[in-house]
Amino acid sequence: MTSQAYFAVAQIILLLVAIAAFLIFNRSIVEQFFEVTKAGFQGWWLNGVIIALFLIGLLRIVWLLLSYAREQALLNSFVERARDKVANPTYKMPLEALIVERYQAVGILAQQQTEIDQAALAGVTATSESTRFTLVRFVNNTLILLGVLGTVISLSSSLMGAAGLLDSPDNVQNMGVIIGGMAAALSKTMTAIVCYLFFAYFNLRLQDVRNQFLANLEGATTLYIAPRFRTIESNMLHDVATLANELRAAAETIGTVQDRFLAAGERLQVAVSDLQAHTLKISNSSDDLRIIRDSIREGFRLDSRVVSTSVRSERSS
The missing domain is CATH 1.20.58 (Methane Monooxygenase Hydroxylase; Chain G, domain 1)
Incomplete structure (x- = not known):
């Protein structure tokens, strides 16, 4: 100048x-x-x-x-x-x-x-x-x-x-x-x-x-x-403002982590539901085998122990 x-x-x-x-x-x-x-x-x-x-x-x-x-x-x-x-x-x-x-x-x-x-x-x-x-x-x-x-x-x-x-x-x-x-x-x-x-x-x-x-x-x-x-008051206000900004950033981070946990919980709930459905399906399969076994026994007039032994052998094979 x-x-x-x-x-x-x-x-x-x-x-x-x-x-x-x-x-x-x-x-x-x-x-x-x-x-x-x-x-x-x-x-x-x-x-x-x-x-x-x-x-x-x-x-x-x-x-x-x-x-x-x-x-x-x-x-x-x-x-x-x-x-x-x-x-x-x-x-x-x-x-x-x-x-x-x-x-x-x-x-x-x-x-x-x-x-x-x-x-x-x-x-x-x-x-x-x-x-x-x-x-x-x-x-x-x-x-x-x-x-x-x-x-x-x-x-x-x-x-x-x-x-x-x-x-x-x-x-x-x-x-x-x-x-x-x-x-x-x-x-x-x-x-x-x-x-x-x-x-x-x-x-x-x-x-x-x-x-x-x-x-x-x-x-x-x-x-x-x-x-x-x-002045000291200005410094305190400046520090408070800085702290408030840091707390706001931390709250945003916690909110992000919480959203991730909620998403993981939803995925876990879906997995548990799938597991329960699969377990129920296996239970239904066991009931069907029992019905078949009883039908064979009644049809061929077999002893229940013979049918049970045959069923075990089939399962082992």
Whole structure:
């Protein structure tokens, strides 16, 4: 992020140098563009107001970019100290640095045994930082309006010259006023548009640097500041939550094992039923053999001992 800030500053410096070189080496073209007449003098001071406001806005952007580069350097130093387990990572850092203010704010919340609401802290920081962009927003919203205002003033001068020309058609001076007013209106519109384009680009670069720094600040708060000031209650809640998750996982495992036991019990019950059916079938077979034996004995008028002996011999064979 620091490199982005310095790169944007270098771009602004190169732009200003290029504009100054163009004005110096093309002075005659610039004077013809702004045409020093009665209306041309209006063009000079109105365009001067637009350019002065543009330069003031650029200087403010440069100041903010350098400020965020310095804040990022302090944040990097804080992160390095926190990784090295330094007792006080903000030692000898300026109190107005954002990372120092965040560290102190989290420490105060921890001393009061209050839950650390990082979203609220981020909102406070973002709101505080937005107040530094008042001038930048003003310039960004005013450049085009100044161009429109200059155009309206120049066209008004042209209309006044047109009214004088109608009163005396032979007055050539009024014709010059009309032409000069139209030229001044065009120059102010072009000046405002060009200044707005460059200013809008650098404003977007500034917003990118700001957003990146705030993201880095929140990341440092989450990873290095909040864990240092975690209260006992927070630890207990964290442990309870972890235990609850483990108990839930154990309950799910027990439920799975129980389902397996139920399935095994059902299979065992089916096997017992099959065994009972097979035993009943064997018992029925024994009754049939007894009936056959009695029939043979009655049919052949045999002694029961002879039939029993024959049956045993058949079974043994």
